[in-house]
Amino acid sequence: MQTLAQNLTSQAVDASLSQLILTLADTSKAISQAVRHGALAGVLGATEQENVQGETQKKLDIITNEMLKDALKADGTVRGLASEEEDHVVEVSETGQYLVCFDPLDGSSNIDINSLVGTIFSVLPAPTGELSEASFLQQGRAQLAAGYVLYGPSTMLALTTGRGVQMFTLNPETNEYLLTQDAVSISKDTAEFAINMSNQRFWEAPMQTYIADLLLGKIGPREKSFNMRWIAAMVGDVHRVLSRGGLFTYPADNKDPNKPFKLRLMYEANPMALLVEQAGGKASTGYENILDIQPEQIHQRVAVILGSANEVDACLSYHGLDYSQEPDPELG
Numbered sequence: 001m002q003t004l005a006q007n008l009t010s011q012a013v014d015a016s017l018s019q020l021i022l023t024l025a026d027t028s029k030a031i032s033q034a035v036r037h038g039a040l041a042g043v044l045g046a047t048e049q050e051n052v053q054g055e056t057q058k059k060l061d062i063i064t065n066e067m068l069k070d071a072l073k074a075d076g077t078v079r080g081l082a083s084e085e086e087d088h089v090v091e092v093s094e095t096g097q098y099l100v101c102f103d104p105l106d107g108s109s110n111i112d113i114n115s116l117v118g119t120i121f122s123v124l125p126a127p128t129g130e131l132s133e134a135s136f137l138q139q140g141r142a143q144l145a146a147g148y149v150l151y152g153p154s155t156m157l158a159l160t161t162g163r164g165v166q167m168f169t170l171n172p173e174t175n176e177y178l179l180t181q182d183a184v185s186i187s188k189d190t191a192e193f194a195i196n197m198s199n200q201r202f203w204e205a206p207m208q209t210y211i212a213d214l215l216l217g218k219i220g221p222r223e224k225s226f227n228m229r230w231i232a233a234m235v236g237d238v239h240r241v242l243s244r245g246g247l248f249t250y251p252a253d254n255k256d257p258n259k260p261f262k263l264r265l266m267y268e269a270n271p272m273a274l275l276v277e278q279a280g281g282k283a284s285t286g287y288e289n290i291l292d293i294q295p296e297q298i299h300q301r302v303a304v305i306l307g308s309a310n311e312v313d314a315c316l317s318y319h320g321l322d323y324s325q326e327p328d329p330e331l332g
């Protein structure tokens, strides 16, 4: 089995980008250890602090953020970073070529129940000139690499550098990531969906109707039964979608009018959308392709609908969009 380093070489990934990916991977091994020790290391539980988004930070949110920041500062290829747990962008090295956006620990509410959590990252090219928040506001299509590490029964890394999606499993004996799945491909069709059903009454009408039709199963317009899953960690839900297909959505809701969306564009939606597209799936807000969004803020939130291509199309058709048809050449 190929190691991560061998795989990057065989894919002819640029040397400095490979170095950055290996740094992220090495840090995830240390995070995996910290997560694994759990209550033994006293790392569970919340702190008194809130992040810029008003969410109480867990101890592990802060620990993992510091681990990634320290590693990226030492790496030498990074110009700046943006993190869920940092109010502002952080300048790293004047000579760095890359910007890294990350969610150091996704699925924070799962920490204290010993359930799935992960790290999500996105790598963008660093524009020349002074570093500011504006340097980061690039469309998801500009990402040079994206991936996540899932700290589950085994620790797994899913990665894309724009050459499909590869999955690596951390060998606990050698502490090395080994390629366990190449050319990951999401099935076009699925009978499984993931949504937080407790928000149902707050969704927009198209999502209400779409989910109601899924729940009707064989006796409804879809004429097929669907199963539902919800891990409460995007990283776990997207891993399932990449592994066996499915539709994952965190749609717009009006529970809190000041916060219509939950997931963050720069370090949750964009990297996951690139992985999903590279595996043959689709990722949309319901109204536009996630990778085409022009970001306005580093902590901006978006609606997310992603997964098996035909099922995402089915969901979009309820939003008045039909992406499954080829464009009409007559209409130009």
Ligand SMILES: O=P(O)(O)OC[C@H]1O[C@](O)(COP(=O)(O)O)[C@@H](O)[C@@H]1O
Pocket (backbone or CB within 6 Å): 084, 103, 105, 106, 107, 108, 109, 196, 232, 233, 234, 235, 250, 262
């Ligand atoms: O609390 P809910 O509605 O189940 O939301 C779960 C969602 O929130 C998140 O946990 C947000 O991520 P963080 O834990 O990094 O804040 C997603 O991973 C997940 O899909």
Ligand SMILES: [Mg+2]
Pocket (backbone or CB within 6 Å): 103, 105, 106, 107, 234, 268
């Ligand atoms: Mg998250």
Ligand SMILES: [Mg+2]
Pocket (backbone or CB within 6 Å): 061, 084, 103, 104, 105, 106, 107, 108
């Ligand atoms: Mg997080």
